[in-house]
Amino acid sequence: MAGAGRGVGPAVAAVRWEAHADLVVVGGGVAGLSAARAAARRGLAVLVLQKGTSLVDGPVDGGAAAVDTSTAFAQGGVAVARTRNDSPAAHADDTCDAGAGLCDRSAVESIVADGPRALARLVESGAEFDRCSDGDYAVTREGGHRVRRILHAHGDATGAEVQRALDAACGVGDSGIARVTGATVLRVCTDHRGVTGVLAETADGHGVVHAHSVLLATGGLGRLYSVSTNPAAATGDGIALALDAGAQAADLEFIQFHPTALHVPGAQGRSPLVSEAVRGEGGVLVDSRGRSVTDGAHPMGDLAPRDVVARAIAARMRETGDTHVYLDARAVEGFSARFPTITASCLPIGIDPAVEPIPVAPAAHFSCGGVVTDVHGRTGVPGLFAAGEVARTGLHGANRLASNSLLEGLVVGERAGLAAVERATMSPEVLDAAFRLAPAAPRERVQEMMTAHGSVTRAADGLAAGAAGIRSAAEPVLVRTRSDAEDAALTIAASAVLASAARRTETRGCHTREDHPTARPEWLRSIVFEQGEGGMPRLVKSGPLTEGPARDSHLETAGADR
Template identity: 40%
Template sequence: MTSPLPAAGSDLFPTQSFSGADDIVIVGGGLAGLFCALKLSPRPVTVLAAAPLGDGASSAWAQGGIAAAISEGDTAEAHVADTVAAGAGIVDERMALLMAREAPARIHDLLGYGVPFDRDLEGKLSLSKEAAHSTRRIVRVKGDTAGRAIMNALVVAVRKTPSIRVLEGFVAETLITEGRQVKGITARPLFGGAANPISVPAGAVVLATGGVGHLYAVTTNPNEAVGQGVAMAARAGAMIADPEFVQFHPTAIDIGRDPAPLATEALRGEGALLINRAGERFMLKLHADGELAPRDIVARGVFAENAGGRGAFLDATKAIGSKFAERFPTVAAACASVGLDPATQPIPVAPAAHYHMGGVLVDANGRTTIDGLWACGEVASTGAHGANRLASNSLLESVVFACRIAEDVSQIHQVPRLLRWPERIGVEMVSTGNDGEIIERLRHTMTNKVGVIRHRAGLSEALGEILTLKSMTRSLPLLNMLTTAKLITAAAYIREESRGGHYRSDFPETDPHWQRRTYLTLAEAQAIAVRASARQGAA
């Protein structure tokens, strides 16, 4: 489960090959999926998306921007040094360097697709600074609208590309396999009342399904982020890496909305302060960098203030003031929706599930441990983020590895044809009628017991609850949610230390013994869950 990882080309990462159907299917309509589809052009490709393109992706909600070492004096090596420092000792430095070195080329690609990145008076790209970066290297759009602007540009490009076929309103459920070879997927239409899923045959499947935020009761992610890609891969036998590392954004706007709107980290980069109800700056007691400390430390600081009844607020009234709405329109609009003026009033904040550093294990070309299956974006675990993602590295990772997947598939894949439109297959959808109750129980269990602060007893109880909930449903979408929750919780249970986004109150120190990545199969997670819940029951 935590042994050294075999190198690419070993039995774990098989040499990819294709047989049978030769369509390329990308599951997910976010940044990683669309960028990969565009890079595969003019090869025909099918993109499956649960929501209309751009609407159900965390990418569109990203406010900070993309990290890239493109300013004079900045280097890829300096970018990697910051990434390694934030990643708490388990960053795969080879992957991080690869990502950082390819950043300028991917920024150029995005400009070519029409992304309107901010520029200064001389026409150069404007760069901002975010937490744990040693210099300004964040490429943004109108302050806090980078994600939406990037997605809008890519959606337009995809719609104009005749080789890309888009199936919107379909939720992928299962990978179709023969031995270690992926042969396609099954997906269920969201609308139209159809009882049966469709079968989409494929010679190559690229998972770009996003994150896991909605496994938690408080999250900044869109509703579609329920971890289905991780579960699909795990159920098919793929290795999962580092699932315990969930990043909680410290400054979700605490106004009772689900998903919670985000107060971008760029606000703290521009001087906004974290205070409690008494006006005290509490982060200075926790870290020398104060508000710009790594996200896990800030999240725990905010969590402690709220848990202690002192409240937590982001105060931008002095640093930004009257220019707030102009510089950060997305945050301003969220605040205005509840009658709050961030130019003159502190913003109430709370930690929220934001990003999953773990996911489906992939190599430098995005290959998973199953033949015919690739993964990119948040569903994948490249090792570049370690235990705690550096701000604005997520969009960069998405485009870098989506491009590398496109190149890898193109080198070994014959020019495909678009297969006939898929037909319905006889897999019955089973609903017990209590799925809503099960989802609510799962989300609260994950937040309360597998959240910002964890401990053995709570994790044991969570694993027992997940096993109980699994026995209550036969719904594939819900079983996928429970599967990913089990992987996260089992890995958190066995990692008896605190590191990055994983904090154990019963093991609060970092342990050198655990300075390694976690590798976990679904069978191993199940065994851990059974053992832990049995131990808890006997206690």
């Protein structure tokens, strides 16, 4: 980085540094690093910017990799149809069934069909998955899957293994990739031709990266809530950055609550998962009286899709007045060997899963919607891409199928990295690096409103109260720091979630309305937002269901699903 002290743009007094890259990747999880690896192999100069500064063991490009990603904490595995009793079509069926009518069938088929190839590329990069005695991959079953197709690593540490392998693949051996930790992207800069780069804050101060392409791989927005399975970096940054750059976002009301997060009384922040693979291996959900929680809720019982199980748990907790239910895994043979991460989370709070049930409750886990893209990560803004949890490809619909998230990150991340090559002949310059003005409420207020009114179950009065509570606390700020960026992103994302949840007067997937408890056919469409007045999200329109099979859903908005 060079050019210290040079000013760029009338609203920035001094840009302390400048850099050039072909592709800027914002985020260092599975989608971001898959894109970085693919683009570098095609000869692009890639710069990866990550917020986190906490480090994992092992050097990466002379430094170390940040563990601010949801990838690193993923337990379950990677869903891939690769056995004789399975097929991509069957995987697509399970995905669309879980998505409750809002999946884009063509996007689903495209992404799941690429699973075996993406898995092979990951293994080539050094990822090691658990194997059976015959040498084949060990597979398990999770909620919503009709067959065993989930590959896992080190029992229940699949995400950590995927992160390790991609960190290594994007390290010293890949000369086309540079990585900077402790970096916050404050704005995606554009001109009439599309993306020109980013304005960022690092340890060296404010600076700009001139680049023809930017990939948002910032993860989700779990920190909208007081308790979440997400890391601290999951503040919805990519949604705010994309809307400000002119892209659209959709399906934001569909926030998946993992049914079985470890319940620790009084805890806030990140809550450890208790993977549904535990249920796939024979664990059962019971209440404090020993009664089944999911009996009668769904034909698949404890292995029903996540939205069904989360609703059943929430309903039982309301009925009993308890703060949690129990996952009884005492019948799972060799629990500590199969699930070492879960065991390590339970023992410090005095729970040994081999001899007593695990206290669990739903916690905010995954955003099924996001920045509107096609299956190559392209948004409606030339040069702006999004992949992973931040994106809305059409894969997840109204509810994500378990272990499809790592799959999507691998497949669409790589595709986006390759798609960035399309702009390789361009050499844009950031000419306007002014700080953006955005609405921001204190994050404690946002989390209070979202936890109270936008959680597993919702109703009109609560949604209105939540929106009013955030709106009254929001003030315009110049986004200069990580704290500014996160508070603004949380405010913008929360406002969109509450507005779309209020507008969708039905129950579908992981959006549950107590005052509208059934699905309605007229809501087989997506709710789409763009940036409106004062930086707040503004409803564009709802795209009607396109003619086709019953499980096909498409947006009818500019730049979407090409």
